[in-house]
Amino acid sequence: MNIIQAKNLTKRFNGFTAVDNISFEVAEGEIFAFLGPNGAGKSTTIKMLTTLLAPSSGEMLLNGHNPAKNANEVRRSFGIVFQDPSLDDELTARENMEFHGVLYGVPKRERTEKIATLLKFVDLADRQNDLVKKFSGGMKRRLEIARGLLHHPKILFLDEPTLGLDPQTRNSMWAYLQEMNKNEGITIFFTTHYMEEAERIAGRIAIIDHGKIIAIGTAAELKDRTKADTLEGAFLALTGKAIREEAGNAMDHLRMMRRSWTGKRN
């Protein structure tokens, strides 16, 4: 059974086509990598699949439900670790986990136990009562991963989960995820810029560029097709060598505003 199905999915923003008529399927229990240069449309696709954006046209089904219509059924089916931070800086690590557990309806006893286990797993147990704003980038990332694992979703979306993580954490994280995938059949859909990671972990890989899926298959198939030795070689052969730019946002301006507003340094 296909747990994720996208057909002719398109998203346009004011005339700019971020995702251009893409179709793909992910089978239940699969580990699927979604690769592409910056600004290729990876995050936009994930946002549509996870009910955060309505598509301009096309169809999709997640666990049998349409994200654009039955948002709540879909939301019950997946967990997600976002590309950019999504923690509350003014809460402690533990409180961020609690908040997530309550929202996802994890029963109190299970919640307490799992939070303790997961915080230990990402090596944050001794910092659990510190405010997140005191954490380094890597610590925040680890906390977000622990949070994403707190409830047991059928599909786990990971948008560049390993960005900024050291090899130790990266390896233990993937070991944990692969075990979850094997034991509980959780489908994993992830994006990354580390090609060797995609090659090692993913069953199938889709490569997206300029909003279009230009290749899809196992790492071996992609290498065969491009006659490349490595997945990185295949990726570059398919997407070219031009460096892409990502759209900027008003983040820095906002941080400044917030600082002057609250009188705080963060």
Added chain:
Amino acid sequence: MKTIYILWLRQIKRYLRSKSRIIGSLGQPLLFLLALGYGLGPVFKQAGQGNYLQFLAPGIIGMSIIFTAIFSGIEIIWDRQFGFLKETLVAPVSRLNIMIGRTLGGATVATFQGLIVFFIATFAGFHPVNWALLPLIIVVMLLVALLFTALGTAIASRLDDMQGFQLIMNFLVMPLFFLSGALFPLSDAPGAIATIAKFDPLSYGVDALRILMINVAHFNLATDFAVLAVVTFLFLAVGSYFFSKIEI
């Protein structure tokens, strides 16, 4: 229910942790209370209107509530920019409950801020006529706070970043405050101002506070409650609708 509670709790925790914000947002109402209260006091008295500080204090309490409430609502923009909003929006809970939890949290904070100003005002010489009415006073404060938190939420749901912030301050919050009769009696105001004040929900909030605190009325308590309740409901409905339509 649990969703509402955890979102409410989050607002409260954030509030209690930002000591600088609590103190910072007390500065403006206190300045108004002391500078205007003492400064214009003699003029007010000469005009035969009695004690200005007594008259002004309920208005300034209303002011601290509307400011805090609207900002609590607008905090959604920060949550959006700092990413936390996504975390709540992908959770398998209804957006209505998220919005209600947030709004109740923001309203609780604003009410608390109003109470602080209330008690500080009593030290500055303000004395309410009947302390037994305090529970009813808190109900009015909460209603005003809910109304403006919902308004802030509705506005913030439509904004992507803080660019519109100054616009909201200068063309919404300030006029709502200055034209509400918080600073001067509406009964003697020129017709145009009195008419505008009728369309300002804060006028009814300040009037209700004045009735309960110093027994001076411009409208009457039943009208005040009715208007506040209806407008609160309306803003909650609009706020929930906009909130449910948020895309990131």
